[in-house]
Amino acid sequence: MRSGACIAGLLAVFLALGATSSILEMTPPIRGLALANLRDMFAEVHNGHPHEAIDIMEPRGTPVRAVVSGTIRKLFLSKPGGNTIYQFDEMGVYCYYYAHLNGYAEGLREGMRVESGDVIGFVGSTGNADPGAPHLHFAIFELGAEKQWWKGKAVDPYPGLVDAVKRTQ
Numbered sequence: 001m002r003s004g005a006c007i008a009g010l011l012a013v014f015l016a017l018g019a020t021s022s023i024l025e026m027t028p029p030i031r032g033l034a035l036a037n038l039r040d041m042f043a044e045v046h047n048g049h050p051h052e053a054i055d056i057m058e059p060r061g062t063p064v065r066a067v068v069s070g071t072i073r074k075l076f077l078s079k080p081g082g083n084t085i086y087q088f089d090e091m092g093v094y095c096y097y098y099a100h101l102n103g104y105a106e107g108l109r110e111g112m113r114v115e116s117g118d119v120i121g122f123v124g125s126t127g128n129a130d131p132g133a134p135h136l137h138f139a140i141f142e143l144g145a146e147k148q149w150w151k152g153k154a155v156d157p158y159p160g161l162v163d164a165v166k167r168t169q
């Protein structure tokens with residue numbers, strides 16, 4: 001009985017860790033990304049709104065890669081974000097958001113499974129980005145119980161991206 005409870009407790013801890021760890025397993029969204037390319041701008045105000053994301057400046061057309069394995073939940077054209085991708089992680093705990101894309105990878109569609117490192121789109125300046133400064137706008141949202149792709153609590157992606165880059169070095 002006691003050891004049973006103990007195993008159940010360990011299992012609960014394991015599941016809790018598993019459910020919150022996709023950020024810790026991220027790979028960089030851009031190949032060859034360096035720490036110098038990252039600046040924590042989560043708390044900055046852009047266009048009158050909290051930015052709650054990271055901008056990574058890259059030449060137009062640079063491949064953008066899935067940072068974790070999971071599912072392409074939504075491909076959405078928005079006025080501010082331009083061509084965007086909402087990707088859920090395996091557990092549906094976090095949503096990874098990629099915006100201002102020049103376009104999507106060929107064959108990318110909603111509901112599709114992708115592996116960490118797969119090319120899903122290309123850097124651009126669609127939406128409200130400066131056409132002279134193409135970049136990847138990257139954000140992470142913690143999904144609510146209803147798992148709605150448009151609704152979540154923003155999480156600062158900076159620490160996780162720094163760790164992801166360090167793991168490649």
Ligand SMILES: [Zn+2]
Nearest residue numbers: 053054055137
């Ligand atoms: Zn941005």
